[in-house]
Amino acid sequence: MTTTAPLATQDDRVASRPLAARLLSRPEVGSLVAAVVIFLLFMAVAEPFRNVANIGTILYGASTIGIMAVPVALLMIGGEFDLSAGVAVTTAGLSGALLAWNFGLNVWVGVLLSLVLAVAIGAFNGWLLLRTGLPSFLVTLGTFFILQGVNLGVTRLATGNVASAGISDMDGFASAHAVFASQVTIGPINFKITILYWLVLTLIGAYVLLRTRIGNWIFAVGGDAAAARAVGVPVRSTKVGLFMAVGFCAWLSGMHLLFQFNTVQSGEGVGKEFIFIIAAVIGGCLLTGGYGSVVGASIGALIFGMAQLGINYAGWNPDWFRTFLGVMLLLATIVNLYVKRRADLR
Amino acid sequence: MTILELENVGKSYGNVHALRGVSLSVRQGEVTCVLGDNGAGKSTLIKIVSGLHAHTSGSVLLDGQSVHFGSPRDAQSQGIATVYQDLALAPLMSVWRNFFLGNELRKGFLKTLDIAAMKRICASELSKMGVSVPDLDRPVASLSGGQRQCVAIARAIYFGARVIILDEPTAALGVKQSGVVLRYVVKARDAGLGVIFITHNPHHAYLVGNHFVILKLGRVVLDAHRDELTLDRLAAEMAGGDELAELSHELRGVAVPPDTAS
Numbered sequence: 001m002t003t004t005a006p007l008a009t010q011d012d013r014v015a016s017r018p019l020a021a022r023l024l025s026r027p028e029v030g031s032l033v034a035a036v037v038i039f040l041l042f043m044a045v046a047e048p049f050r051n052v053a054n055i056g057t058i059l060y061g062a063s064t065i066g067i068m069a070v071p072v073a074l075l076m077i078g079g080e081f082d083l084s085a086g087v088a089v090t091t092a093g094l095s096g097a098l099l100a101w102n103f104g105l106n107v108w109v110g111v112l113l114s115l116v117l118a119v120a121i122g123a124f125n126g127w128l129l130l131r132t133g134l135p136s137f138l139v140t141l142g143t144f145f146i147l148q149g150v151n152l153g154v155t156r157l158a159t160g161n162v163a164s165a166g167i168s169d170m171d172g173f174a175s176a177h178a179v180f181a182s183q184v185t186i187g188p189i190n191f192k193i194t195i196l197y198w199l200v201l202t203l204i205g206a207y208v209l210l211r212t213r214i215g216n217w218i219f220a221v222g223g224d225a226a227a228a229r230a231v232g233v234p235v236r237s238t239k240v241g242l243f244m245a246v247g248f249c250a251w252l253s254g255m256h257l258l259f260q261f262n263t264v265q266s267g268e269g270v271g272k273e274f275i276f277i278i279a280a281v282i283g284g285c286l287l288t289g290g291y292g293s294v295v296g297a298s299i300g301a302l303i304f305g306m307a308q309l310g311i312n313y314a315g316w317n318p319d320w321f322r323t324f325l326g327v328m329l330l331l332a333t334i335v336n337l338y339v340k341r342r343a344d345l346r
Numbered sequence: 347m348t349i350l351e352l353e354n355v356g357k358s359y360g361n362v363h364a365l366r367g368v369s370l371s372v373r374q375g376e377v378t379c380v381l382g383d384n385g386a387g388k389s390t391l392i393k394i395v396s397g398l399h400a401h402t403s404g405s406v407l408l409d410g411q412s413v414h415f416g417s418p419r420d421a422q423s424q425g426i427a428t429v430y431q432d433l434a435l436a437p438l439m440s441v442w443r444n445f446f447l448g449n450e451l452r453k454g455f456l457k458t459l460d461i462a463a464m465k466r467i468c469a470s471e472l473s474k475m476g477v478s479v480p481d482l483d484r485p486v487a488s489l490s491g492g493q494r495q496c497v498a499i500a501r502a503i504y505f506g507a508r509v510i511i512l513d514e515p516t517a518a519l520g521v522k523q524s525g526v527v528l529r530y531v532v533k534a535r536d537a538g539l540g541v542i543f544i545t546h547n548p549h550h551a552y553l554v555g556n557h558f559v560i561l562k563l564g565r566v567v568l569d570a571h572r573d574e575l576t577l578d579r580l581a582a583e584m585a586g587g588d589e590l591a592e593l594s595h596e597l598r599g600v601a602v603p604p605d606t607a608s
């Protein structure tokens with residue numbers, strides 16, 4: 001016996017990694033590169049894109065996606081999907097409008113009831129998932145169809161129409177409009193309040209994910225739920241909480257829809273869920289959970305906003321927008337994968 | 347002093363009776379080794395003690411009180427720390443995040459993670475184990491099997507107050523790292539913890555064990571103190587005495603062709 005001290009000498013096979021490699025292994029790198037490329041592309045080909053006043057429009061488009069992409073990314077890092085996220089926004093908007101209008105209430109009562117409903121839908125998704133043990137893809141596919149039908153059916157029952165009745169003349173509309181749909185003009189640029197919500201949500205989301213205990217739990221339940229449970233992480237509450245966060249943000253988006261346009265179309269929102277997921281994936285979230293970034297998802301939303309308007313400004317046929325999104329999705333995931341492998345090898 | 351005691355504990359998974367009438371006691375400052383073949387029920391036994399599964403019959407006593415752990419968190423809060431055979435680490439999370447998973451250190455009004463302190467403690471606990479992980483921000487998936495084992499053990503020892511359970515901690519390790527783990531088992535014992543050490547390897551068990559329990563098909567077939575046993579006897583019991591003799595007889599019958607022996 002000669003070795004008594006267990007203190008090992010530094011293993012000389014592992015050099016410490018250079019800073020660049022460590023930065024490159026961040027999940028949001030792919031989306032950042034893509035955002036810069038797309039920005040430069042549209043700066044080059046679309047003249048109106050260079051107009052400073054359009055910054056507000058681009059950011060507005062990005063914010064409507066980003067508000068949902070943040071919780072959807074957190075949920076994906078926690079290992080689950082929510083296919084009902086798109087129609088849940090419509091449900092939130094409709095329920096606020098219909099409840100207030102039908103019962104002649106102050107719109108703020110409708111706003112609060114809608115909040116309760118939206119968060120309850122999220123909690124229901126989470127509860128059903130844990131109760132049945134089915135994959136979230138199936139469970140939320142179910143709620144997606146249920147909500148889609150309810151949106152149309154209840155709206156027709158209440159108004160005999162496909163949209164909620166206008167509520168702009170009701171009590172509390174002005175103040176609710178100020179909270180959910182106002183804008184400020186700074187110089188030539190109009191900033192919608194949703195941009196503020198989007199930024200705040202991104203900051204809170206990133207902070208929670210990286211700097212709090214709950215964030216640690218989110219990574220763990222997505223990475224290996226059994227392992228997380230074994231070391232004492234409350235897996236169930238973490239997952240249900242994530243679904244409820246999606247519900248909360250669906251409410252916020254729904255309220256914006258309602259107070260921006262004064263009425264909500266009951267068929268709206270279908271297909272949006274995939275755009276939220278695409279933003280999260282472009283931002284570096286793995287479909288298998290346990291890895292990803294909130295900031296990345298917001299960059300994904302920004303890419304979406306730039307592409308949507310850039311195609312328009314460049315005078316291209318907007319029919320191609322979806323194709324563009326698909327290509328972006330594939331490119332960004334491939335870049336993410338490639339960069340991550342390279343960085344891990346270094 | 348007995349900390350933890352199992353009395354006639356049984357566990358069935360549907361119609362599989364994985365454990366039947368198992369009694370066992372864990373004393374302070376002693377290593378209780380549980381040996382047995384693959385599928386003997388060793389992991390099932392510790393999953394009951396660590397709160398991952400509920401037993402279906404018999405009772406588990408902690409300090410003489412009958413307990414039913416509802417969850418691993420529950421067992422942990424009562425001072426039972428476990429290193430699972432399948433390790434219970436989240437592969438894509440960094441080393442320090444895994445180390446503190448479920449026991450995160452927080453500071454300040456906002457209860458922010460105290461990342462600096464966690465990294466510092468994690469580094470020093472790992473270097474005590476003789477593992478050098480140069481970059482604690484690396485995902486656990488990029489470590490070797492032995493290094494991962496050490497992270498899990500260091501974590502359990504750092505947080506484990508009274509009883510620590512190790513499920514085959516040396517199974518995947520090289521000689522040197524097995525030595526490190528065994529030394530740690532002894533350290534934990536000398537620090538006054540009760541240790542349950544699960545292994546296939548009678549040599550490792552005999553090096554550190556005070557008490558030996560052999561499981562076979564879910565039953566206890568041997569329960570003996572160190573004084574009552576020799577290593578040879580333990581190894582023979584473990585292989586199931588008669589069966590070993592039979593096996594060596596059988597193998598002698600299979601003649602090895604002389605030209606392939608070189």
Ligand SMILES: Nc1ncnc2c1ncn2[C@@H]1O[C@H](COP(=O)(O)OP(=O)(O)OP(=O)(O)O)[C@@H](O)[C@H]1O
Pocket residue numbers: 359362363364382383384385386387388389390391431
């Ligand atoms: N979740 C389960 N459902 C059904 N049967 C199970 C389950 N877990 C274990 N078993 C069965 O219980 C028995 C004991 O398994 P256990 O994992 O406790 O063995 P072990 O002694 O730890 O084996 P090893 O040395 O291979 O780790 C085996 O027959 C196994 O097939």
Ligand SMILES: [Mg+2]
Pocket residue numbers: 388389390431513
């Ligand atoms: Mg086992």
